[in-house]
Amino acid sequence: MRFGILGPLEVLADDGEPLSPGSPKQRTLLALLLLADNRPIPAERLIDELWGTDPPATGTATLQVHLSGLRKILGNRLQRTPAGYVLHVKEGELDATEFIRLTTSAGQEPGEVVARLGEGLGLWRGEVLGGAGEAASVVGARERLGELRLEALERRVEAELALGRHRALVSELTALVAAHPLRERLSGQLMLALHQSGRTADANGIYVRFETACRDELGTEPSDRLRALAEGIRRNDPTLDAPGPAALPVPASRFVGRRRELDRIEELLGTCRLLTLTGPGGTGKTRLALQLARDLGTAHYPDGIHLIELAGSSDEASVTGRLAAAVGARELPGEPLATTIAVHLQHARALVVLDNCEHVVDAVAELADYLLNHCGSLRLLVTSREPIAVTGETVVPVGGLELPRADASYEEATRSEAIRLLAARGATARAGFRITPDTYRSAVAVCRQLDGLPLAIELAAARLRMLNLTELEQRLERPLDLLTADNRSLPRRHRALRSTLEWSHDLLDKPERALFARLAVFVDGFPLEAAEYIGTGLDDAPPVLDLVSRLVHRSLLVPDLDGPVTRYRMLETIHEYAVERLAAAGDADSVAELHGKWWQQWVETAPQFGGDDHAFWLARLTSELGNLRAAMDWALDGQAEQALAIATRSWWFWWTTGQMNEGSQWLQRALAVAEPGARAVRGEALRAAAALARNSGDLETARKLGLEALAVQQELGDRRGLAMVWNNLCMTATGQRDLDAALEYAEHSRQEAELVGAERGLAIAANNTATVLRCLGRLDEAAAGFSEALELFSGCEDRRGEAAAVGNLGVIAARQGRVEKAREYYLRSLKLYQELQLEEGELDMVEAWAGLEAADNPEEALRLLRIADRERRRLGAPLFVPDEIDARAEALTTARSALTAPEGGGPVGDEGESLADVVVGLLSGGRFRRS
Template identity: 40%
Template sequence: MVRVGILGPLEVRDGDRPVDVAGARLRALLIRLALDPGRPVSVPALAEALWGDEPPTDTANAVQTLVSRLRRAVPGLGVRSSPAGYRLDLDPDDVDAGRFERLTRQGRTALRDGDAATARTTLRDALALWRGPALTEVTDAPYAAAAVARLAELRLTAQEDRIDAELRTGRPELIVAELEELTAAHPLRERLAELHLRTLAAVGRPAEALAAYERIRQRLADELGVDPSPQLRAAHLELLRGEAAPPQQPTAAARRGNLRAALTTFVGRDEDLRRLTGLLAGNRLVTLLGPGGAGKTRLASVAAGRLADGVPGGAWLVELAPITDPADVPRAVLDTLGRRDRTLEPVRQPARDTLGRLVETIAADETLIVLDNCEHVVEAAARLAEELLGRCPGLRVLATSREPLGIVGEALDPVPPLRLPPADATPDDALAYPSVQLLRDRAAAVRAGFAVTGDNVAAVVEICRRLDGLPLAIELAAARLRTLSPQQVAAGLDDRFRLLTGGSRTALPRHRTLRAVVDWSWGLLTDDERRLAERLAVFPASVTADSAAGVAGPAAAALLDALVDKSLLQVVGDGRFRMLETIREYGLERLAAAGATAGARAAHAAYFRELVRTAEPHLRTAGQLPWLRLLEAERENVVGALHYACDASDADTALRIGAGLALPLVIWGDDGGIGGDVLARALALPGPAPAEERAVVLAIRIGAELARGEQGPTPEQIAELTTTLRGGGGDQTSDRGAARTDAVDLRRRHGGRDRGDRPGARAPRPVDRRHVARDARQVQGERRRRRGHAA
């Protein structure tokens, strides 16, 4: 078995036999690979480690050559290649640095559990692995600085833990000289100073202990301008009282952390919980993303609670929501972690000293910290997380935020809304969906005996669907079921911000009403982002970069990512974004308050009028499929634009949109929500309108009526159609039966498919105004031939 040592000069052993690795560059390659045993190291990273800023021209070939030499030099050493780079095929325990970290963790755990004898033995074994400074042969390499600093910090922490264990086992006289040397080498390290004071007191030298305290107190004041830490002051006070004793260990409950027991059920997140715990197992920083009210805090708390027993340092929830000054973020974390030690009271310290105390508090621990609600102090939270993770190798951070922290190594985990039932779900079907389960559970808590039944299931489903499956919104709606019926709550959602109030009195103010939740998110936007979000609220369906730019101006596309990052938009497909209904209604309110609704809706209608007009010629070519897919994806937006044009009495826009959809309606096989009353409204609009588009819309309208089994068009409608397309004239004397026959023919040609058409069958000839005019004249000719006027 091959083992590699990097805690000192490079050492390679195959069993008991030492193996000589000749050549500085070959040794540097092995050291770099041994820093990450079992994990691939990329070719660029290896090149930087070996040649610094002057790599060879053919880097990949040069690295491969060195790897081949290494394999020959150490035959039993496995170096595997993969697309990600080269991997040293060793277990972490086969490298002395990995073995050292494992033993220090075990020793620290034993010390916390009160087994000082085991801790002392284990930590002695760990420290015995060191043969000199770590990575001593490559300390000048750029990558080595961080690794050397981390390993040196771990070594010093292990020495402190071992000294602590020695002190607890009752042999203080054996460690006095070692502590004198260490405190001289690290005069500002307060844990060493505390151990020194307690050891001197334990061997009967209290005067020297008091003098040692005075020296470090003076040095902290002169060099850093701070007072000693609470732990060190507590040791000094005990010394003055004659009570000096080994440091107190936190209780088991304190070690577990500060997470509270849940007061309500946790439904619908099993899959999310499994995904999150898996991410935390493989990443040291995970950020839960989502809009306000999505349930990020609850999910993070439950996940941390499940992991707390397996984390020696415990799981700690740090609530950042009350923080108003970003500079207070480190202090908030320190204050929270201070609860695990009765001697560490929360105090305000300068930022530099606070960070140092934080590192000292958790550097030796495997700890999980939950940074909750980072969005308003995201830069400060990001800086702190990066600093702590870099200096505390046993630390993991789980953040919740409406936007990413944006630092290297961050794994993002979007928190989706709860799954929604179909609109026509039965009670049993609806209760299979977590959104309905949540509503039922919370409603039953305020209204005894509440159940989802055949009488109320439609309203319950409507509530969940209209609230986008957001847990907080559903809980606020459930609270109203104490005095209102589900039908009344569903009807009241037209004014949801007035209805959904009265959340928990102990909740943060921004979580007590639905409006406050969205207000908080809105307040985090820049002015440009806020204006864009307001204009995007006019979209009844998804948004693309092109449609956003068409409605809100060319700069809009560049801001879409910012709205996604801040959870105001959800990614729903390739290049498509959607605004949750609650956020959309809030945006419409803001738009109306600014008096900008009409302008934004008009821009939306104009954009989709032009989209339909642009697509129409392509629908009659071999390249029709992408355009058909685009129109299908934009169907709701097109219908919304058509409705707005009718509301605004814009006959030109309404009829141009309607006429441009003639062929898509044929292919979609129904009226697509377009060929019904809205086209009747368009045809009835006053004002100037293009005659040919009006005729095509009339034909679509007639076809839609026939498809629904209605009696059919009047002779006047047929006359209007043919007259418009001929440019005047027409036969007003045709009977109703002939007119109906003519309309059926037009429907077949231009209005849609017969009901018996097979799905996938070739579509009828596409609509073109010239073709419609030609066929209308042909229909008129057929009518005259049937009446005997063949010529």
């Protein structure tokens, strides 16, 4: 027979058939007898329990009736003795007795505690003695057993926390705390589980709620123990970190950041059997893998987590031996050790962590492949600077920590992973260290300079014992020399950043080392074609594509697949080391020469303005800006013609991006050191310098440079070049309001272009002639000229020219009073400029649109003019065509008059609206509305 009181009162026959205790009084009577635990109860006490202070007159007789009813189901187990009535219950028949036995025999080892208490708690089916009435002894039993159940729950949770099962406990503990808000131990356990799950803010919130409840409902304070726990959580006490499996080392410092990465790789590891974390030295692959293993723990891998550290392995044969020792597989005579390991782990749900595999990667690959094919429940987690390249491998590159933006606010910066790590390790290095609103910019600069590499940040933090943050930032120009640490707990390869990089470099073969050094010549990365050019002539080397692939696999190069073409780059510290290797090889000058030749050839293939691929090449030139600067800088010392060629062919980039001053400086430096004389490259350079000067508003310098370019081209007799120079002079003279000279220059440009059949040159001449005529007020002639220019630009597929001609036709239409036609032209031109990413052209159209709005919609007109003025200052591109300047001034005056605003002063910048927003607004609805 079985008796259950840990829930609704029940009696089960030996065959499991339920037996009904009968009426409510009989149920209460049975409950009282079961609670007596094989001890007799006097009849008087039974009567008191059943009816309290108001028993029936026939109480004894009525009690006998209920006892007789129970005997029908209990048989001779219910007996009458001189001391009273007793129900004989055998060992193991009452669930409450079993519960108490299991909870008191659980021991101390966490696994055993969880098993025993889990079994005992599994006996509970609901409220104690459900349906057994409200007799005093029944009510008391409910309270007593309910308290024992909560204590058992708390002990089981404590043991599970010790086993690292904090994440799985959060939801259960949240429900328990909601049901028992004043139970301190449960609140403390929930705080710890949340903290260990990376939810420290939520843990702090639980403490605040418990503290408030204590004060409001009990008028008391939390215990010293709970207050100490809350304080430890607030200061990130490392002793509160989640425990890991016994095979894993306990970190001396708290793991910081990477929570999203941990969640991602945990999910990946749940769907594959071999996961490899790759990355250069110092990215924290080992720390990340160990943290993941600790988080998963024996709950996921009940047959064990085994760590095999391979950094110290002297040969590939030791890989199998170390794994055998870790898992407890003993070598058997005549049987390969890999087979012995596979048999040992054949049915084990285990995780094997193979750490630092790059120098024994072939042996690891062979062993991993064998184990995966013979151990269906085994998972492998590998860290290596390159993939191990076996079937079924999932590779996750590990990079630096999350970095703040260079212009991040203090609040944004201190939330980033890299800054949090620097702050934590800095506080360890120097008591009282904090990153403050006064010093955070230096912290941001330090972390960004180090690419967020955890090892580099930790080594930098060690220097905070003797340097402040500003001094540390200033000394990071040579991080390989600065970033060392006297920390004997670190592996030797991690005590200095240089040692970490040497470890990786020593694993390369000769061709890989040679190309690695040569790639140091690039700045901020490179495309594959450039690497192939630089790698020309390497001795006994495979194709450069293969070498680049190997360097990517070995985490010495990082591919960037998001740009217009794939580019490869080195992290800053790796690049510094590569520069040292290039200098040591004695090839720096010859490689720099190759670098300069490549970028000269490359930039000469880039189209000038106007084609469909204008935006593509603008993005490419932007990404290669560091290389172009480096090539010009090197060429200025002995290869000035090369520098002049690069600067000249990239002049339009400087103009388009509003960097006229820098472009002018490169051209001036190259012109100053290049050989004098009449050469095509010099003529082009002078013309480019003149264009940049004009667009910067320095018309006098532009005219002077234009005339110098004219003299060179006339001496050369280059009619195509002359057409471009005359055009350049035409625009400059127009800006100077020397309109007669401008017309003369435009005619010369047309004649030269006609002689050589240059369709684009004829289009430019027609457009510029019409611009001068428009300035002279000869609108009908100007309209014909712009129409001719549009037809010619369309014929040679010059979309920038089309945009300019269409916009100019819009200006004519507006001045002739054809407002809707002007709007149509402006929007068509604006769309072309937007597609070409030509901001100055977009500004021309925005200002033209403002002119249309000035009288009827003055607020919108002023807003557009404010934005255009701000953006022109940003680009360094003031208006220079006279009638456009006059039209803008007229629009400003008209709009202000319409608003009856006081005169004086120009529009000021409106920081809340971007040019891109304005363009999108105009194109989407023909109007720009403030959101």
